Amino acid sequence: MGSLQLKSIRKAFGDHEVLKGIDLEVTDGEFVIFVGPSGCGKSTLLRVIAGLEDATSGSVRIDGAEVINTPPAKRGIAMVFQSYALYPHLTVKDNMGLGLKQAGTEKTEINSRVAKASGMLSLDPYLARRPAELSGGQRQRVAIGRAIVREPKLFLFDEPLSNLDAALRVQTRLEIAALHRRLKATMIYVTHDQVEAMTLADKIVVLNAGAIEQVGSPMELYNKPANLFVAGFIGSPQMNLIEASRLNEPGASTIGIRPEHITLSSESGDWKGRVEHVEHLGADTIVYMDTESAGLVTVRLFGEHPYAPDDIVFATPDKANMHRFDENGRTIFG
Amino acid sequence: MSKARSSILRNSLIHLALISYTVIALFPVFLTLVNSLKTRNAIFRDPMAFPTPSTFSLVGYETVLKQGDFFGYFQNSMIVTVVSIALVLLFGAMAAFALSEYRFRGNTLMGLYLALGIMIPIRLGTVAILQGMVATGMVNTLTALVLVYTAQGLPLAIFILSEFMRTVSDDLKNAGRIDGLSEYAIFFRLVVPLVRPAMATVAVFTMIPIWNDLWFPLILAPGEATKTITLGAQMFIGQYVTNWNAVLSALSLAILPVLVLYVIFSRQLIRGITSGAVK
Numbered sequence: 001m002g003s004l005q006l007k008s009i010r011k012a013f014g015d016h017e018v019l020k021g022i023d024l025e026v027t028d029g030e031f032v033i034f035v036g037p038s039g040c041g042k043s044t045l046l047r048v049i050a051g052l053e054d055a056t057s058g059s060v061r062i063d064g065a066e067v068i069n070t071p072p073a074k075r076g077i078a079m080v081f082q083s084y085a086l087y088p089h090l091t092v093k094d095n096m097g098l099g100l101k102q103a104g105t106e107k108t109e110i111n112s113r114v115a116k117a118s119g120m121l122s123l124d125p126y127l128a129r130r131p132a133e134l135s136g137g138q139r140q141r142v143a144i145g146r147a148i149v150r151e152p153k154l155f156l157f158d159e160p161l162s163n164l165d166a167a168l169r170v171q172t173r174l175e176i177a178a179l180h181r182r183l184k185a186t187m188i189y190v191t192h193d194q195v196e197a198m199t200l201a202d203k204i205v206v207l208n209a210g211a212i213e214q215v216g217s218p219m220e221l222y223n224k225p226a227n228l229f230v231a232g233f234i235g236s237p238q239m240n241l242i243e244a245s246r247l248n249e250p251g252a253s254t255i256g257i258r259p260e261h262i263t264l265s266s267e268s269g270d271w272k273g274r275v276e277h278v279e280h281l282g283a284d285t286i287v288y289m290d291t292e293s294a295g296l297v298t299v300r301l302f303g304e305h306p307y308a309p310d311d312i313v314f315a316t317p318d319k320a321n322m323h324r325f326d327e328n329g330r331t332i333f334g
Numbered sequence: 335m336s337k338a339r340s341s342i343l344r345n346s347l348i349h350l351a352l353i354s355y356t357v358i359a360l361f362p363v364f365l366t367l368v369n370s371l372k373t374r375n376a377i378f379r380d381p382m383a384f385p386t387p388s389t390f391s392l393v394g395y396e397t398v399l400k401q402g403d404f405f406g407y408f409q410n411s412m413i414v415t416v417v418s419i420a421l422v423l424l425f426g427a428m429a430a431f432a433l434s435e436y437r438f439r440g441n442t443l444m445g446l447y448l449a450l451g452i453m454i455p456i457r458l459g460t461v462a463i464l465q466g467m468v469a470t471g472m473v474n475t476l477t478a479l480v481l482v483y484t485a486q487g488l489p490l491a492i493f494i495l496s497e498f499m500r501t502v503s504d505d506l507k508n509a510g511r512i513d514g515l516s517e518y519a520i521f522f523r524l525v526v527p528l529v530r531p532a533m534a535t536v537a538v539f540t541m542i543p544i545w546n547d548l549w550f551p552l553i554l555a556p557g558e559a560t561k562t563i564t565l566g567a568q569m570f571i572g573q574y575v576t577n578w579n580a581v582l583s584a585l586s587l588a589i590l591p592v593l594v595l596y597v598i599f600s601r602q603l604i605r606g607i608t609s610g611a612v613k
Contacts, residue, residue: 052508073514085505089527099513146509158505 002063002153002186003028004049009058011044018044020210022058026188026203031180033189033197035233036207042190043158045207049188050156051075063153073102075154078147082159084139086131086146092118093127096146110149117148120179137168144176148183157189161196173199194234198222206230228329231256237286239323242294249324252332256323259286259300262315264307269314271297278307291315363589370394370582377578394579397570398587401580403558407566412591414476414562415544418483422540423533425484426491427499431521433492434499435507445496451489456482457549467554474557482550487540494539498532499525534599541599545592563588 004026011019018041026032034042047053049060051072060068067075078099086095096117097110118124121141131139140160147155160176161169177200180187191197197204198218206213206221206229214226218234225231231239237259244252263269264287273291285305291297299315307313324332368384369377376389383389398404433445456463463482464473472478502525510520526533551565567584570577 047508050508050512052511072508072512077512079509079512081505081509083503083505085503085509087506087509087524098515102514146513 004154004186004188005059005061005064006045006049007059007061009045009048009060010056011041011048011053012056018210019048019055022212024205024212024215026186029184029186031187031189031200031202032205033191033201033203034205034207035191035194035197036213037233038192040207041210042192042207046079046156046158046188046190049154050077050079073099076152077154077156078150078152079156079158080140080143080147080160082162084131084143084163086139086142088131091128091130092123092134092142092145095131095142096149099146099150113149113151114145117145120148120182121145121175136164137172140164140172141175144179148179153186155185155187157187159191160189161191161193176200194236198234204234206233208233224331224333225256225323226331228254228256228325231323231325231331237298237300240294240297241325242297244324246293246295252324253327254325254329256325257317258321259298260302261318261321262297262299263318264299264301264305265314265316266311267314269316271315271317273297273313273315275307275309275311275313277309280304287313289313289315366582366585366589370579370586372579374579377582391579394577394581394583395587397577397580398583402561402566402569404563404566404584404587406559407561407563408587408591410476410560411545411563411588414479414483415541415595417476417480418487418544419537419540421480421484422487422491423537426488426536427495427526427529427533428521429488429492430495430499431525434496445492449489449493451485452493456486460549460553464553472554474555474560476555476560478554479550479560479562482554483540483544483547487536487544490539491536494536495529495532498529502528537599538596541592541595545588 004024006022006024009019009022010017022045034045036042044053048055051067051070055068058068059066062075062077087098090098093114096114100110100113114127118127121144123138123141123145126134126138126142131142134142140163143160157176161172164172173196176189180200189196189200201218203215204218204221205215208229213233214221214230216224221230221234225234225239228241232241235258239256239258240262242255242257244250244255247255249255271291271294273289273294275287275289276296277288279286279288282304283302285301285303285307287299287301287305287307289297289299294315297315326332365381369381371385371392371394372383372389373391373393376383376385376391385391429448433441433448467473467478472481506524506528507520510524515523546564547562548564548568551560551562552568555561556565563584567581567588570580570584
């Protein structure tokens with residue numbers, strides 16, 4: 001219960017095309033994350049799935065049934081918004097129960113479903129409060145609870161963690177992961193934060209300028225990015241992208257090497273350079289260096305290292321983990 | 335206020351300004367109330383004096399209550415004002431919601447057209463309005479006044495309310511749509527409660543000119559059965575002789591209902607429940 005098929009979804013606001021033909025298949029129980037830079041159309045796509053925006057053309061099927069003309073409430077979906085969007089004049093309990101009440105569900109059934117959801121999210125002490133009396137994290141849990149209570153085929157999350165502070169974000173991320181394991185429901189989640197994408201997703205959909213760049217598991221995207229955009233977007237710090245001609249690498253236009261796949265030595269190595277800046281993070285040390293042959297290169301070293309700006313060091317890339325891209329930015333495999 | 339940002343001098347200057355404004359604003363009301371309780375001679379001898387046992391007189395109130403159907407005038411004014419406010423708020427809020435929520439061709443033009451009435455006084459159209467009312471046989475009915483006042487109040491109401499409705503979060507309305515609320519339910523149950531302070535503002539702005547208006551009652555509904563309080567008070571003002579006791583008493587009585595309505599709406603003005611709905 002809960003598959004989704006999108007077929008050549010297009011959406012234009014006037015002359016401006018926001019979605020340029022999206023095809024996507026989501027199977028039952030999958031956790032799919034849409035990532036991409038701001039304005040890539042990921043939120044619009046989610047709204048089209050929810051039925052809050054009409055697609056200009058294309059087809060949306062939930063569990064095999066065409067829903068393009070079905071109102072949001074009848075699509076069997078539930079959505080969690082970035083701004084929580086709780087009803088300010090209703091208590092937590094009524095906030096969670098409103099959808100069911102509107103659908104004509106029996107009172108005992110509503111109560112038992114609300115009780116179940118509030119137990120799952122430890123909201124029991126707050127059921128009689130109004131949203132104004134809750135903290136940000138609690139509000140977001142109520143918003144998630146409101147979605148759970150509906151027992152939807154499809155959960156839609158629109159950047160649910162963006163308004164939370166860093167510590168709460170990690171905690172809520174874990175809660176959402178636990179929730180997915182527990183409910184085994186299909187979830188579609190929009191974020192611009194690639195850490196959320198990498199940690200939560202079964203499948204990541206990378207969007208750019210209204211089109212899908214690549215679909216794959218987090219590790220597929222990390223190890224085998226289909227093109228320069230995905231290579232640059234996934235992974236932090238960003239992959240180093242170096243002109244192939246500077247490295248004498250024939251048959252490619254750009255060479256990509258992730259910061260963690262470069263080793264540093266103060267005696268010898270492939271690329272000689274000067275350290276520009278060092279970030280000591282404890283677990284990692286990130287070295288920004290200016291090399292003679294490869295230009296500016298970021299290197300990520302594990303553990304603590306005593307490098308300082310203006311040191312002369314040698315960097316050696318791990319050839320096995322090099323990515324090669326052709327002149328159109330597509331990856332050359334093999 | 336925090337101690338760091340307040341100084342005694344600044345606070346007292348602010349209070350001085352506020353107090354002097356209050357005195358200026360309340361002075362005419364005070365004068366009306368005080369003199370309505372005095373004899374005619376006392377009013378002219380010393381208008382500023384409080385009524386003393388020798389000058390105290392309720393003759394003005396007696397005249398007002400005896401001559402003419404004063405309760406009837408009151409009732410007329412109340413009906414016209416309350417119904418007009420209700421219609422202005424209902425239609426104004428609905429139009430504002432449509433303008434701020436839905437994208438349709440001519441949206442901006444429609445908004446401008448509806449706001450045009452703020453700049454053009456409705457009295458310019460008096461002759462045409464009167465002709466229309468005569469043609470439809472609505473002269474000397476309260477309906478005529480209600481219709482005119484609703485038209486008069488709508489432009490400002492739409493202008494203010496559509497600005498406020500734009501601030502209501504889209505996510506909240508979308509959450510309602512996903513929960514199966516109809517567009518009407520979203521309007522009445524989510525949006526209207528959130529813009530209640532703005533609606534109270536509009537109600538106050540709409541109410542005062544309607545209650546105080548003399549122009550349209552005089553032209554459209556001068557009949558005895560449809561007289562409003564302002565028109566009713568005019569009968570004591572003559573070309574040569576004015577019964578000041580009665581005029582001042584009538585005006586004092588006319589202040590009361592408007593005060594009550596204002597108290598009701600101003601409570602709403604203060605109340606705001608948006609906080610906590612969205613971050």
